[in-house]
Amino acid sequence: MKWRRRVAVIGTGQTEHTRKRDDVSQQELVREAARRALADAEMTPGDIDAVVLANMELFEGRALPELWCAEGAAGAGKPVLKIATGGTSGTSGAIAGALQVASGMFDTVLVVGFEKQSEGQTAAGMALTDPMWDRHVASAAIGNFALSISQYMAERGVTQEQAAKVAVKARRNAARNPYAHLQQPGLTVEQVLASSVLAWPIHMLEMCPTSDGACALVYAAEEVARRRCPRPAWVRAAATRHDHPYIGDLDRRLVTMRTLRDAAREAYAQAGVTEPLEQFDVAEIYEPVSYAELAWYEALGFCKEGEAGRLIEDGVTAMDGQLPVNPSGGVLSTNPIGASGVIRTAEAALQLHGKGGQRQVPGARLALVTGYGVYAWSDVLILSSDPG
Amino acid sequence: MPQPLLRVRASLDLTWHYAAGSHFTRFFEALRDDGLILALRCPACRRVYLPPRPVCGNCFRRMEEWVPVGPQGTLRAFTVVHFPFLDPTTGQPRPVPFGMGLIQLDGADTTLNHYLDETDLGRLELGLRVEAVLREPRQGDMGDIRLFRVLRP
Amino acid sequence: MTGAVVIGVGQTAYEAAKPHQAIPEMVLEAVERALGDARIGMEEVDAVVTASVDLWDGRTASNIQVTEVVGAVMKPEARVAGDGLLAAIHAAMTVAAGAYGTVLVAAHCKMSEGQHWACSNWAVDPICQQPLGLDFLSAAGLQARAYQARHGPGARHWARVVEKNTRSARASPLAPRGPARSAAEVMASPMIADPLRALDAAPATDGACVLILASPERAKSLGCNRAVALLGAGYACEPHYLGDRDLTATEALAAASRRAYAMAGIERPLGEVQVVECSEAFSYQELLWCEGLGLCGPGEGARLLEDGITVPGGRLPVNPSGGMLGGSPFVVAGLARLAEAVLQVRGEAAGRQVAGVRRAIAHGTHGPAGQHHSVVVVGA
Numbered sequence: 001m002k003w004r005r006r007v008a009v010i011g012t013g014q015t016e017h018t019r020k021r022d023d024v025s026q027q028e029l030v031r032e033a034a035r036r037a038l039a040d041a042e043m044t045p046g047d048i049d050a051v052v053l054a055n056m057e058l059f060e061g062r063a064l065p066e067l068w069c070a071e072g073a074a075g076a077g078k079p080v081l082k083i084a085t086g087g088t089s090g091t092s093g094a095i096a097g098a099l100q101v102a103s104g105m106f107d108t109v110l111v112v113g114f115e116k117q118s119e120g121q122t123a124a125g126m127a128l129t130d131p132m133w134d135r136h137v138a139s140a141a142i143g144n145f146a147l148s149i150s151q152y153m154a155e156r157g158v159t160q161e162q163a164a165k166v167a168v169k170a171r172r173n174a175a176r177n178p179y180a181h182l183q184q185p186g187l188t189v190e191q192v193l194a195s196s197v198l199a200w201p202i203h204m205l206e207m208c209p210t211s212d213g214a215c216a217l218v219y220a221a222e223e224v225a226r227r228r229c230p231r232p233a234w235v236r237a238a239a240t241r242h243d244h245p246y247i248g249d250l251d252r253r254l255v256t257m258r259t260l261r262d263a264a265r266e267a268y269a270q271a272g273v274t275e276p277l278e279q280f281d282v283a284e285i286y287e288p289v290s291y292a293e294l295a296w297y298e299a300l301g302f303c304k305e306g307e308a309g310r311l312i313e314d315g316v317t318a319m320d321g322q323l324p325v326n327p328s329g330g331v332l333s334t335n336p337i338g339a340s341g342v343i344r345t346a347e348a349a350l351q352l353h354g355k356g357g358q359r360q361v362p363g364a365r366l367a368l369v370t371g372y373g374v375y376a377w378s379d380v381l382i383l384s385s386d387p388g
Numbered sequence: 389m390p391q392p393l394l395r396v397r398a399s400l401d402l403t404w405h406y407a408a409g410s411h412f413t414r415f416f417e418a419l420r421d422d423g424l425i426l427a428l429r430c431p432a433c434r435r436v437y438l439p440p441r442p443v444c445g446n447c448f449r450r451m452e453e454w455v456p457v458g459p460q461g462t463l464r465a466f467t468v469v470h471f472p473f474l475d476p477t478t479g480q481p482r483p484v485p486f487g488m489g490l491i492q493l494d495g496a497d498t499t500l501n502h503y504l505d506e507t508d509l510g511r512l513e514l515g516l517r518v519e520a521v522l523r524e525p526r527q528g529d530m531g532d533i534r535l536f537r538v539l540r541p
Numbered sequence: 542m543t544g545a546v547v548i549g550v551g552q553t554a555y556e557a558a559k560p561h562q563a564i565p566e567m568v569l570e571a572v573e574r575a576l577g578d579a580r581i582g583m584e585e586v587d588a589v590v591t592a593s594v595d596l597w598d599g600r601t602a603s604n605i606q607v608t609e610v611v612g613a614v615m616k617p618e619a620r621v622a623g624d625g626l627l628a629a630i631h632a633a634m635t636v637a638a639g640a641y642g643t644v645l646v647a648a649h650c651k652m653s654e655g656q657h658w659a660c661s662n663w664a665v666d667p668i669c670q671q672p673l674g675l676d677f678l679s680a681a682g683l684q685a686r687a688y689q690a691r692h693g694p695g696a697r698h699w700a701r702v703v704e705k706n707t708r709s710a711r712a713s714p715l716a717p718r719g720p721a722r723s724a725a726e727v728m729a730s731p732m733i734a735d736p737l738r739a740l741d742a743a744p745a746t747d748g749a750c751v752l753i754l755a756s757p758e759r760a761k762s763l764g765c766n767r768a769v770a771l772l773g774a775g776y777a778c779e780p781h782y783l784g785d786r787d788l789t790a791t792e793a794l795a796a797a798s799r800r801a802y803a804m805a806g807i808e809r810p811l812g813e814v815q816v817v818e819c820s821e822a823f824s825y826q827e828l829l830w831c832e833g834l835g836l837c838g839p840g841e842g843a844r845l846l847e848d849g850i851t852v853p854g855g856r857l858p859v860n861p862s863g864g865m866l867g868g869s870p871f872v873v874a875g876l877a878r879l880a881e882a883v884l885q886v887r888g889e890a891a892g893r894q895v896a897g898v899r900r901a902i903a904h905g906t907h908g909p910a911g912q913h914h915s916v917v918v919v920g921a
Contacts, residue, residue: 004639022393025668056601057622061400061663063596064623067908068666068781076785077796080778080913081631084595084622086602092619096631102638103544105774127476128601131406132416132563133439136530137501139473139488146467147490147501154514199469199488200509238640240588240617244445245605248438248490248499252464262615374602396668404599404655409563442569445609448583450569 002270003102006222006387008232011041012346012353017181017213017334020118026065029214030072030114033339037110037216037346040355041228045074048218049106053082054093054113055338058128060120073112073216087286088240089113090215090341091371091379095238097219098381102235107221113342114214122210122337134246139199141288142207144247144375146199149291152254153201156298160201162309163290164192167206167332169318170287174329176358181211181334192290206290206332213336215343222387233349233367237270237382239263243375250376254295259378260370261299267380268301271388273366276323277302277316281364282351283325284344286372287332293325296370319361327351327359341371345381352385411440414454420528425520427496429453438496458493459520460539465490466504466512477531491518491536503535511538543630543804544637545644546768547919548760549579549753550880555868556717558653559747564598568649568749569610575645575751581763586753587641589618592628592648592872596660611647611751624648624820625750626875626905626915630774632754642759646752648877650870652745657871665909666781675783677822678742680909682734684788685825689736691789692840696736698847699824700724703740703866705852706821710863712892717746717868727824741824743865750876752883769883772900773807773918775800783910791833794906794914798834801902805918810902811836814918816885816895817851817859818878819904821866826911827851827859830904834916853895861885861893875905875915882919 013036015021021029030053038044051073053066066075066082083093090113097111126140137143152158171187174180187205195205225232241259243250250256264276273279285300287293294308302323303311311317317325326332328347331340348367350356356364365386371379408416411428418424428451429436430444436455443450466489472481487504489512505521506512518536526532551574553559553567562570576583589611593603600606604620611618619635621628625648632644661677689695704724710716722740730740760768775797779786786792798810807813817834821827828842836857837845845851851859860867862881869877882901884890900920907913 002639004637022395027666058595058601061398061596062667063594063660063664064908065664066623067664067778067912070778071780075778076780077777077792079776079797081627081776082622083619084602085604085618085620096619096635099635099638099640100631102640103634104637105543105634123474125601127474128595128599130606131404131599132408132412133530134501135476137488137503138476139469139471142471143467143469143473143488144501146469147465147488150465150467150514151490196470198471199467201467240619241615242589242608242613242618244614245441245608246439246498247501249445259615374605396672398663398667398671400663402596402599402656402659406599406654407560407563407651409566410561411566412563441609442566443609445614448609448612 004104005102006234007098007101007219008225008234009217009349010220010225010229010232011037011218012350013037013040014179014215014343014346015213016179017211017336019211021212026114026116027069027072029116030069030112033214033216034073034110034112037218041218043218047108048074048110049108050079050100051075052093052097052109052111054089054342055082055115056084056086056089059117059122059125059337073110085373086377087337087373088341088371088377088379089338091344091381092240094217094342094345094381095240095379098235098238101219101221107224109219110216111342112214112216113339115336115338116212117210117336118212142198142202145289146202148253149201151252152291152295155255156306158294158309160193161189162312163294164189164206165312166290166293167192170326170330170332173319173327173359174333177328180329182209202289208288208331208335211334211336213334213339215339215346217342217346231353231385233352233383234387235381236384236388237267239266239380242377247375253376257295257299259376260296263378263380264300267382271382276300279366280323280368281366282327282348282361283323283368284328284348285325285370286340286344287330288372324361327356327361344369344371348383352383411442415440416528419532420526423522424456425458425493427455427457429455435497436495438493438498438500455495457495461491461493461518463489463514463516463518464492464499468507468509502533505535505537543633543771543774545633545754546757546760546770547752547883548755548765548768549575550883551575551578551751552715552877552880553748554715555746555748557744557746559651564606564649564651565610568607568647571749571751572610572647575753579753583612585763586612586643586645588616588635588644589613590628590632590644590646591618591620592625594622594872596663597650597655599655607647607649611645624875624905624907624915625873626879626903626917627776629752629876629879630776630915630917633771633774636754636756643753643755646754646876648873649749650872651747652870653747657745677909678734680783681823682737683783684910685737687788688825688829695825695843696728698828698843699741700727701846702824702827703727706860706864706866709853709861709893710867713862714892716863737823743822744868746868746870748870748873750873750880752876752880767887769886769919769921771917772920773801773805776915778913781912788910791829794830794833797914797916801916801918807918810834811857814900814902815898816861817857817902818862818881819859820874820878820906821864824866831859834902858895861895878905879903879917886919886921
């Protein structure tokens with residue numbers, strides 16, 4: 001990778017994500033995650049040079065919330081910046097924080113993604129799409145995913161049962177993650193398919209929740225990372241792609257998912273990955289709905305097109321499979337929007353730190369992280385125990 | 389006994405006046421005055437974009453060639469929605485179920501997300517021919533296209 | 542040095558309203574000017590950083606509306622939801638990191654489409670300050686009052702800032718058409734947030750500003766011979782509750798300036814830069830920001846003005862473009878200040894050029910009573 005200097009994640013922290021955190025304000029939610037990340041990194045606020053926050057403020061009706069919430073991350077007096085890019089806010093924030101360290105401007109950066117959706121009206125926020133064209137039919141992520149899924153099913157032959165298996169994997173994995181929102185250790189395919197249909201073919205139990213939560217990462221430049229952390233999670237690649245602004249512009253979105261494909265291609269090249277299924281030990285990917293995970297398997301090159309269903313059925317991406325995908329339970333189990341991308345990054349990093357507890361993938365050394373947002377924005381990061 | 393947690397209530401009541409801009413102004417005027425759906429063609433890649441917009445995002449070229457598309461088209465995606473989403477134009481939850489699709493109007497390369505007149509999944513499939521049903525009288529906004537009617541032989 | 546240079550600048554005219562343009566068309570205008578100024582095509586742009594605030598635009602993920610016109614289709618884009626100068630600093634960091642060779646930075650706002658003060662009430666914390674009705678206007682009123690309490694009555698001086706900047710704006714091809722305001726007119730305008738009067742506040746405007754940043758190596762390989770270096774940059778944020786701050790002390794601005802000056806090797810800005818472009822959303826702020834930028838001591842901002850130092854033709858002109866008082870929108874203002882600073886260094890600031898500019902300071906701010914500040918030093 002051609003970054004000027006190496007950067008690693010040396011600490012992570014997150015809140016117990018849930019439907020409603022009535023006991024804390026947004027600032028306190030940020031503080032909870034920030035304190036835990038600092039404790040994990042064995043650092044104090046004074047050790048942090050700059051703060052990056054990630055949040056989709058309009059969902060809570062807020063503007064510039066970092067001005068209030070930065071103090072939760074000990075940001076008063078410090079350089080503070082907020083990234084807001086829909087669902088990719090967290091991964092874009094994670095990439096931004098890493099780049100800030102790589103630039104040489106700061107040696108340590110604290111990234112905190114947060115969202116307190118119980119305090120807002122996500123539906124109203126989602127309805128503020130393009131006022132000329134999209135808004136009259138706006139049906140949020142559920143509606144537009146349902147449309148894309150009808151194309152994906154027709155072209156790639158995935159079945160409702162295969163999609164339901166993704167949800168079952170997610171919620172069962174979540175049961176071994178103390179931070180996950182929806183923990184359903186006994187969830188079955190039958191239960192998923194019996195749950196109410198939100199927009200055909202998406203059932204309630206295979207769609208992501210809305211959550212309150214925050215997640216934080218501590219980044220350090222190489223010299224600091226080596227000094228402070230026994231097993232730094234080195235950032236080996238980062239790539240981002242945005243795409244056209246209207247859902248109808250994207251040619252069979254889930255089928256092609258060109259932004260994810262191209263971001264992955266760039267990231268894999270940066271990190272020397274040619275066989276993702278073999279080389280990655282763990283993947284934390286951003287799947288707002290069950291079918292999306294199947295589409296991501298193909299876009300990320302885990303399998304050939306049309307084989308995503310086989311991958312889930314053969315257990316290749318289960319905890320005991322060749323490439324565990326979303327040991328954390330993923331976005332399907334936990335979705336505080338501004339935090340979700342930071343959670344993916346943190347969950348990948350803590351796997352490399354060996355701190356995965358009951359969801360630890362033994363011997364994990366190379367991790368893939370993806371972010372997804374709006375219609376087709378994609379982020380890809382690769383973390384490694386090897387500095388490269 | 390634990391104290392109830394305090395919540396501070398605030399209600400957002402803001403108004404925005406969005407300029408339609410030259411492209412949507414032309415689009416809505418043609419829709420209102422002539423019942424025509426206009427799209428724009430990129431001079432470089434020849435892709436026909438609906439809705440119209442200043443540049444082709446792939447080529448970064450300004451688009452000036454207006455092309456009428458539809459009113460018929462092909463269904464490229466569909467769903468039946470059971471979740472009562474907030475309708476931003478009324479502020480009320482939408483009555484459910486409603487059919488929705490991505491329609492590729494004849495002549496366009498992009499698709500339009502819009503309502504369908506069909507809510508029976510058994511009667512929806514990719515490739516169906518559909519036709520725009522316009523509101524009368526037309527007013528010059530997206531509501532002028534009321535929905536798409538599935539053309540049954 | 543930050544490791545980044547500016548190779549292109551493009552701005553729309555700033556107007557009270559642009560009813561014929563939707564945001565994408567407006568931003569495209571600035572993008573095309575910037576690309577033309579840099580003499581590159583969009584294919585040379587590696588990445589994009591945008592600045593916009595959803596609540597002001599009435600759009601969720603408001604950067605989506607400009608994706609195509611800023612060239613972000615199938616490219617990396619990050620949106621900084623705050624002042625545009627902060628977006629430029631972040632873009633400079635991504636260049637310095639080695640991730641991108643060229644980055645396009647675009648800020649937009651159409652203040653005419655929303656309700657600026659009402660929106661700003663949603664930018665203060667929901668528990669203590671928002672329910673009191675605090676917004677950017679009343680926060681500024683409080684700050685102006687605190688300033689007077691510490692340093693004595695200032696309304697006369699503030700009115701002269703408005704006079705200076707609105708007069709300067711008339712010479713800029715980009716500023717809104719409109720009369721220069723005399724100090725007497727300002728002092729006679731109605732009180733809006735005591736001690737601030739209507740003409741003490743920057744007018745609401747629509748507009749967009751685009752800068753193209755590059756690494757020095759990439760600038761060279763693109764054949765750019767008018768690159769202006771970002772010599773230093775800094776940003777900082779104060780505590781949020783007004784009562785936790787000394788509103789007259791400009792601590793965040795001082796911290797941001799110190800950082801920028803240290804990188805740029807500047808010890809005494811008054812003697813070492815030749816022009817300053819700062820974001821004065823209110824008249825009194827120009828004086829206060831001059832103090833925070835270290836051009837003078839606390840409370841001495843008015844003296845800089847009255848001694849003729851910061852006026853056109855003075856030793857260190859401040860806001861020859863007219864600044865925000867001359868017409869520069871929220872979110873765009875800081876990036877526009879950087880654009881102006883670059884034009885000054887190049888000698889291309891038609892109608893508002895300061896003689897012999899080698900180094901310039903650009904400043905941006907957002908939040909109640911200047912809670913957050915960004916400072917950049919540029920030079921040849």
